[in-house]
Amino acid sequence: MTTHTVCRVEELPVGQHRPFTAGDTKLIVYHLEDGFYATQASCTHIFAPLAKGKIVANCQIQCPFHRARFDIRTGKVIEWANWPPGLVNVLNAVRGEDSLVRALWAGRPLIWQIYPQDDGAHHAKLEAFLDWLDAPASLRQFHRTWNGIADTAGARSPSTPELNAWDACARAARERLFTQDDLATQLLGFVGKKR
Numbered sequence: 624m625t626t627h628t629v630c631r632v633e634e635l636p637v638g639q640h641r642p643f644t645a646g647d648t649k650l651i652v653y654h655l656e657d658g659f660y661a662t663q664a665s666c667t668h669i670f671a672p673l674a675k676g677k678i679v680a681n682c683q684i685q686c687p688f689h690r691a692r693f694d695i696r697t698g699k700v701i702e703w704a705n706w707p708p709g710l711v712n713v714l715n716a717v718r719g720e721d722s723l724v725r726a727l728w729a730g731r732p733l734i735w736q737i738y739p740q741d742d743g744a745h746h747a748k749l750e751a752f753l754d755w756l757d758a759p760a761s762l763r764q765f766h767r768t769w770n771g772i773a774d775t776a777g778a779r780s781p782s783t784p785e786l787n788a789w790d791a792c793a794r795a796a797r798e799r800l801f802t803q804d805d806l807a808t809q810l811l812g813f814v815g816k817k818r
């Protein structure tokens with residue numbers, strides 16, 4: 624492990640935070656009542672500089688752009704971005720797998736258009752995804768219609784309660800992603816089981 628010295632303890636009083644560079648990495652160091660912590664320098668929403676954010680509730684950094692709040696000690700999202708202003712529900716319509724991953728990390732309601740396969744294998748794949756998502760019935764039905772698997776007769780826009788349920792579902796899925804190990808750790812675990 625490489626060690627970097629960024630400042631003296633007395634140069635960062637309790638309750639303050641400042642940006643530093645350690646090697647090639649830009650980061651923010653925070654001095655909370657229970658010690659020093661560091662996070663990446665940019666917000667995970669659309670990369671506003673967290674150095675311009677403010678510490679709230681003694682342990683959270685609030686982004687200066689759209690007020691997402693993160694627990695400084697764990698990195699956990701406390702409140703996601705309030706953007707666009709006043710718009711509670713955004714529906715992300717995405718196609719293909721890369722876009723799906725980005726939409727999942729956004730933690731907002733999403734509709735996935737899966738690439739169709741000649742043998743219809745995408746039907747099972749879509750259902751497996753909806754199971755993982757723990758999608759409510761209305762979201763499942765919307766996906767099936769959107770992907771041409773269900774009859775489009777009777778198709779309709781989601782109601783506000785349905786959109787709220789889709790929003791809760793997307794946020795919960797994002798939280799589950801935060802709890803999983805990184806890919807390298809998962810691969811090492813997989814290899815370890817095969818030995």
Ligand code: FES
Pocket residue numbers: 666667668669670671686687688689690691703704705706
């Ligand atoms: S860039 Fe941080 S909340 Fe939007």
